[in-house]
Amino acid sequence: MTGKIRGSVRRAALWSLRRLNDRRARRASATGAGGDTGTVRILLHHAYGMGGTIRTVLNLAGYLARERDVEIVSVVRTAEEPFLPIPPGVRVSFLDDRVAARGPAARLLSRFPSRLVPEQENIHHTVSLWTDLRLIRRLRAMRGGVVITTRPGYNLAAALFAPPEVITIGQEHVALQVHKPEMRRLIRRRYGRLDAFVTLTEADLEQYAGLLEADAPRRLVRVPNAVPRLAGDVSRLEEKVAVAIGRVVHAKGFDRLVKAWRQVAQAHPDWILRIYGGGTPEREQRLRDQIEEAGLTGRVLLMGSSREIGVELAKASIYVVSSRYEGFGMTILEAMSKGVPVVSFDCPHGPREIITHEHDGLLVGAGKAGALAGGIRRLIEDEELRRTLGGNALRTAARYDLDAVGARWDALLADLSGLSSRPDPQPCSLGTPVF
Known part of the structure; x- marks a missing residue:
């Protein structure tokens, strides 16, 4: 496919998406469907894996589930059982379940690389065209509520495909300067469509504010991770x-x-x-x-x-x-x-x-x-x-107790509940992906 044809396809797809979003925004306004923060979905790459991001996301999900309907949407699944315990009241669903038997469409599309997650994302090699399809369908199927995304590739996807009545919150777990120049360009183009973007440190907050400038999300805030409650006593500091x-x-x-x-x-x-x-x-x-x-x-x-x-x-x-x-x-x-x-x-x-x-x-x-x-x-x-x-x-x-940090998330969600629908997507490219 030539560059001119790809450009035409991209513009047509964005035009269709804008029209769909227009209709959904009008419907949400007429029915009062926007601003719902009682339903929260957290988009995580692999909920059954191990790592700092997974641990902290599960910690946050457990807190939010005290008073909200919380679902973790795991983009992939490659393990039978979770490495870390799933908090009470939190549901987990999977988009690309690689443990269960797969149909012919999944097997075929899984052979092709992702066009949605940029090549500069370190998870690019773990996702596929099938993952893209499942992720887009899940985002477009959302009716109100909040979606929290937890890494750049999924922040970009939610900014483009989440319906206007869904409150979108992007989250970052590594420093901006770690991302390659190509990724920073995509971030600058697309993150302004998010309702909020959350960094973990003040230093990163300042760097994102400088990068995004006038195109920043409506809320750009720093909320640190909360320390989980771990088993084991306080150390006696006697062991060598x-x-x-x-x-x-x-x-x-x-x-x-x-x-x-x-x-x-x-x-x-x-x-x-x-x-x-x-x-x-x-x-x-x-x-x-x-x-x-x-x-x-x-x-x-x-x-x-x-x-x-x-x-x-x-x-x-x-x-x-x-x-x-x-x-x-x-x-x-x-x-x-x-x-x-x-x-x-x-x-x-x-x-x-x-x-x-x-x-x-x-x-x-x-x-x-x-x-x-x-x-x-x-x-x-x-x-x-x-x-x-x-x-x-x-x-x-x-100072990083779960209740203290969780209260900051409560305040952010309360603030976002009053925001109107997001603006239409602009016809700009995400670089190497199709959209």
């Missing part, structure tokens, strides 16, 4: 154990953590580092090889994923963050909720907004393995400082 948590991916910087721990182990060979989290077999093997080459076998342990991370944190005396960047740093708060002081790279963006240096943790030079090792050694060697920071960490975590 440090813990790190995260997927075994480049962003988490575990390669740099192993370099830092080599210096720690030379001075304190009786201390152990436990890394919790999974990754691809290839990445995990590379990390194991690095540990062995550094002579740290038995001193740095890859523990895999844990459903009871609170119990594991309660056994730790230090929590370490070696990330190259963080959207917010949910595990920092989880460690603090167990009274565990944190040593973290001062990386963009989250750690600095949670940790107060020398009060509830230590911030060290970003990317400097020696600085990270120095911070860890300082807490190992100064028990009084370790206990002071741990006590203050408990008080810091309390």
